[in-house]
Amino acid sequence: MPQSKQESKLYTLEALACQLGARLSGNGKVPVSRIATLTQAGPGCLSFYSNSRYFAQLQSTQAAAVILDAKALADCPVAALVMDNPYLGYARAASLLNPVAEISGGVHPKAIVDPAAQVDPQAWIGPGSVIESGARIQAGVFIGPNCVVATQVRIGAGTRLTAGVSVCHQAVIGERCLLHPGVVIGADGFGIANDQGVWVKVPQLGTVQIGNDVEIGANTTIDRGALEDTIIGDGVKLDNLIQIAHAVCIGDHTAIASCTAIAGSSRIGARCTIGGAVSIAGHLEICDDVHLTATSAVPRSITQPGVYSSGMPIQEAPKWRRNVVRMAQLDQMAQRLKVLEKQLKKINPE
Amino acid sequence: MPQSKQESKLYTLEALACQLGARLSGNGKVPVSRIATLTQAGPGCLSFYSNSRYFAQLQSTQAAAVILDAKALADCPVAALVMDNPYLGYARAASLLNPVAEISGGVHPKAIVDPAAQVDPQAWIGPGSVIESGARIQAGVFIGPNCVVATQVRIGAGTRLTAGVSVCHQAVIGERCLLHPGVVIGADGFGIANDQGVWVKVPQLGTVQIGNDVEIGANTTIDRGALEDTIIGDGVKLDNLIQIAHAVCIGDHTAIASCTAIAGSSRIGARCTIGGAVSIAGHLEICDDVHLTATSAVPRSITQPGVYSSGMPIQEAPKWRRNVVRMAQLDQMAQRLKVLEKQLKKINPE
């Protein structure tokens, strides 16, 4: 059974510098095998400095080396790997030191694979997973325990379904994706028509198409389209407990934080970042390079790149209770303000 | 293994008109077998027109026929099925052209059915699903892969659990329901009592009763009651990632969009529509025919039918930051406004 645990590897600083495209400061022969925070790092540990609030921690770190930018080098008491984007350097170094385990192909004896499914011999199907007829699973795919891959689903090379993932019929998932436990791809969209007070189901006949290099967090749901497909672009990153409704399109390299909901048929551009607990209404368009801060509510299209926000931060409860009353009087307050301005102008017309 | 894929059927327009109760305009012998949007439809395709924003698409459609209302008929370049509610017509036509596959009864050899469970021979139990003792499963039920149906659960005729659904002990699900992957029915409600700073669990001794023709979206959770049951009425439609707390009652034919949370013991009326990301507090009542728009927060009962809203739409971030400061000063602003009004009255008593 392939192990999901990541084993750490040993690198010398000069080898790492070479791999990262970093400039080395200090002894390149020093080996590191572990990433740690500035305060927790000790001998053999690599750390990183990308946020000035940790400046004091940089100055006293006992890491073997620190990834940082050129400005911080003078304050680093140990060896350093100098890069323009140290956080990116950290991400890459952590991946080098902790490579994802290689998949050894095979089907666990307790997996349930339909004879009419096509599973590449270089793919792994874990125990308790069910692969239905017509599913096609490419090389290097890892299907962890207790997943369901329904009929005619396609899963591209190198994609991993950690555990307990459900992929409904005909959905298409690209290469090198990572789907965390409880993800549901391709459940029916929420389509209903009213017949004199009784709801009639609108069959959901489209499917879901997911690009390459997409990550989908635990218990996130992506519905199939009614007539057109739901489309998730390349490099999209989705956090946990996100709802993507039917026929939504999400552009390449957009990242969305947890508990965000996107209603049906909306189109989100490329390279957007969407904070947590954001609500986006249906049938609208958000252009490329839009950034929505956490708790934003988006009732209409956004046609200009930029940063948008809404939501109300906490106040002490008694104060909030008083202010909330006024919220329902706002328009009336604005009218009264206008009246006052007029009256004052009459008195004092300067 | 029963297939979840829907195969499309062929209808002539006159046969469809008859089934839908529509008036036919054009050649009734023309066959259609597929539903598509106005722009994507080609020969053999049926489309529909129910939203004036697609008027230009109607005029240039290449569908074999379009479902529309009488007002739109003059602008339709092809055959038409004329109905008062074309969206409903679309829902029904799509169901006729894409009927849900018949269930062939049986128990997959990799299903795990307790000998003390009662499974109708006309029900299907999929691979990896666990049916515990005392469960009763009626004819035409489809239990997809990797579901759990716990002890003494009852599932009515024709209900479908797609995959990975958990139904906890003693829950009752009606007929012709559809539960999508990851749905959890009957987990413990969130009942805790405080004992000098330490939480003591309140046992959740009630259960969940779900009516007929209920649809429940992916990863939605419906908790069991503490003493009284949680009740979901007939024809209720729930989207994904919804939370229904213990002892909530939802009236017949109410529809709720994704990411909405309803706290404990609240009673929602019949024929309500509740938008996405709505929060409803506990121990309140919402009467029949209430409509809550997306992101509404409901802290108290609603006794009059109508449309209710709350929430703040996005602004450009710098503007929002300035306005948000004022939000915490609203009551103070209202007081100042009052003072000004008084002063001005003194000066200018007209």
Next chain:
Amino acid sequence: MPQSKQESKLYTLEALACQLGARLSGNGKVPVSRIATLTQAGPGCLSFYSNSRYFAQLQSTQAAAVILDAKALADCPVAALVMDNPYLGYARAASLLNPVAEISGGVHPKAIVDPAAQVDPQAWIGPGSVIESGARIQAGVFIGPNCVVATQVRIGAGTRLTAGVSVCHQAVIGERCLLHPGVVIGADGFGIANDQGVWVKVPQLGTVQIGNDVEIGANTTIDRGALEDTIIGDGVKLDNLIQIAHAVCIGDHTAIASCTAIAGSSRIGARCTIGGAVSIAGHLEICDDVHLTATSAVPRSITQPGVYSSGMPIQEAPKWRRNVVRMAQLDQMAQRLKVLEKQLKKINPE
């Protein structure tokens, strides 16, 4: 197969009074075996009175006995168990009358347990559950059907995973915890670094540590840390569909209602209560004994205990639409108010 159904036990009132530390009023020989609400309780039923809105129900109850406080005793028509905190008394009495079934250890023949996992003979592993190598499961643990316990996970004595729970590699769960269906522990945190428009994954190398006596609601997700662990304190109670991001710490005996999201690296104090649909930003600290009402948004640290709120309650939709327009003019309104005050002062300088 161990049953999850709770069988009720019989107690005399005097035995219950003794167990609860309550003062008995009435005939102590009367037996009770069931808890019910004041209106539903009949002979053999115990009820409780802890909320004055049910005063009329107390006066007409047909329960065999009622748990109540001393002030309510005079109005109770039947026997009573008098306690300072009747709701706590109810919680304890309900547990006594409905004890959780004892676990009989064993491994279901359809469970899949890696030979390199350590499962105590007094633990139960249910059908379809997968226990990977290196996992250690203590006595009295109940793993229900279709769970996944990944490599090197540790689960403490007496903990229950109801069904369909996923615990990812190396996570540590304490004793006497209760995890409801669909819970995901230890999926990767949402860590990404931007490389010229393309997201690069930050490996999530930490894990999750959950204390003792923690309850986690259905479909709630708790991510593993990037470098430091995510930590859930003793006695923490989490409702359904909650998101706990990477490296969050939650203090002992904090309770959180459904659909709340806590972003990465935030530290929540002990004994806090957090209402439903609350959003807490990342990298902040909330001190002990903070209470956040439902729908609050927390963008910065809270350093004083107390009650905090935000969010806007519903209004009738036309009124809300008018008020919402003003919300985007609030700062401008405040400026105009200031101008008026100045002008008025000039006219009327008293």
